[in-house]
Amino acid sequence: MGPGIITANVDNDAGGITTYSLCGANFGYSMLWSLIPITFFLIIVQEMCNRMGVVTGKGLAGLIREKFGVKLTFYLMLGILLTNFGNILGEFAGIASSMEIFGINKYISVPLAVVIVWSLVIKGTYRSVEKIFLVACVFYVSYIISGFLAKPAWGQVMKEFVVPTVNLQPSFLTMLVGVLGTTIAPWMQFYQQAAVVEKGVKLQEYEYSKWDTIVGCVMVNLVAFFIVVVCGTVLFQGIGMHPIQTAADAAKALKPLAGEYCASLFAFGLLNASLFAASILPLSTVFIICESFGWEIGVNKTFAEAPQFYGLYTFLLLFGATIILLPGIPLIPIMFFSQVINGLALPFVLVFMIILINDHKIMGNYKSGKIHNFLTWLLTIIASVLGILAIFTSLIG
């Protein structure tokens, strides 16, 4: 147990919670059904990188570099760097706004978060850090509790969950892309594969590792389900109304309507998620970039031994935190922009993965089957079409 569950939970980061909150507040329960196919696709994709990690013992970035050469890898990494940096900004924004709900100024909370993240990653070992992360996963329960505290109409929720509603309004489509993009994000594939390799999962243990992935993917969408339900119950005022802008807004808005506990749990969940993701995203970003360019990696090395690793890590963390502390920074466009690159990078990563996992030289007897390939191609096409649609509609809008 470990890599699959952790990866899936980091997926519910500040950006994810914001998207699900907005989804519930603006569209009620009408998008709940989409979580079923998304969970399904997420499992397919994550299982692929899990398998590649176990079979090859190499990271996804390394495999891509070896198969597709330096040029493609370079531009892909540039894209990953940009989108991950956007996500990192989102995490710090999440920390700042959730702590503000508890009355703590962002000039205190953000630097504190940087120190915590830094010491966790640089001073901790993989094992101890993994334990802390698994504990952090448990805290997501706070969303499930707040889901029950909000007292939704369960009959209605279940009906909307099972029966798909399709709406062709541009805002509905954009939100659908947002939900898809935030749930299946490119960094997750790189991170999970790296974690599986780092843990040294063997082929004999593959079944466990597969279940770890499945449980993680179901968990992440269960949490997403409850976030949508909370916001859909309390904040939804009809399609086309936009009662909130961010996840922190949601927590504030919940207070008078659903009670103190529900709101606090919601804010605490956001803080936990942001801090959790802020510990993993910068490290994972630096990890894959160093891996693909063959630079020295390692938290147990000195600065002089691994200058690119530490340099880039420091830059991502400090620069990310500084931007959030600048007065008057437009956070929503930044987060939106990072989601757009997320969506653009995803089809490329998926195509690379499909080619890699069907390469006999790399995978031997563990190549994907026909049905599996068909489903992955289907997802790639859906993701690409939705991505293009979303950009198109937002440009018009």
Next chain:
Amino acid sequence: MVKIPSLENRNFIFLSELIGLPVFDNKTQKKIGTIQDLSATTKEVYPRITGLLVQDGKKYYFPWSKVASLEYNVVVVKDIEETDRREFNPTECDILLKETFWDKQIVNISGSNLVRVNDLHMLKENANLWVAHVDVGFRGLLRRLGWEETFCSVSEWLFSYKIENNLISWKFVQSTGTDTACFPMKLQLSHEKLSEIHPVDLAEILMDLGLNERITIFRSMNTVIAARTLQELPRKVQIELLESLTKEQVVNILSEMPVDEVVDLLGSLSEKAQHSILYNMKKDRANEIRSLLTHSEKVAGALMNTDFIAVPATWTVEQALNLVKERSKTAENLYYLYAVDNKETLVGALTLRQLFQNEPTRQIAEIMKKRVLKAKIDTNRKKVAVLFVKYNFNVLPVVDKQNKLKGIITIKDALEAAYPEIKEDAEVK
């Protein structure tokens, strides 16, 4: 007009400068295709380029002797007959340079680490080309991306900083993909290369590699280095590597490892596997290991090493010194000697220093220390560790119920046993 420099006059050429160049036939003056890869033979210390792979829908292979000239932006080949247009059939000693090295990881012997290859640097002498260096630097990366000139001139103009090539000599490079060295070189070279790296660093390199590469490199090590490196790896990886070898190789490697390490390792295998390995080992060593395997992991008996030096108390110093010399190759510890009587009962201890300081004719019984602190075979390992800390020992003898000397425990073994977490942390992550 700017004169385009011909590659003919250069001593060194990068592989990336040739890949993708158009190839012309000097007779027909027609383009045949573009260079896709170069082949080289690994029969020599530095791989010599033997031919080029040309792609034009189909793939053709021409021996290097057909190359008439290398220009800056074109390669001309000569004497091409229609029958020469055939596919590449590599012999065992031929490798394709781009396919084998570009973007792949190699072991950098001089830096004891893994690096990714950006480019290959080739030496040109008359018509021949040799791979001389491997380019692992930032400049090589820029060259591959096609930004070398722009980026380097900007850097020089802005910061007066010249981005230098970071080249590693071929001598200090070990490929991870395939065992590239071919017969005459194979035996001498790759083994010697890896033996320059400390086993701890080798273990770290193995951990950073992918599964197949890990096995390739491990297989290319000779038994001594393989045994030393294996000791530094986590248990899971040890087993994974041994599984990839033949039974004979496993037995050879395990025979080079200290007995206590082998016991630890075998202890985590199935009984069937233990049996088949022990069956193929030398009789006395196998018996020793079998008896050690019966001890619980938590007691002194499981920590001890049976490769100690024991001398009869009736011997002289000279006899003892000769024995030390004789055993110096295999014994776990040379400094401490133990004196036993004719029933193998422990009666005293002495050090190498004492042997040197006393007359060769003196009897051991006269100079040994008679009160010896020892651990029983069934002493709890935590207590063993306490003894080490309390009395500041380096080595402790282990005896059975009849006070017969059975083995020794070194402080390293005791520390590892008492603090499994420490061992884990100190091991390669």
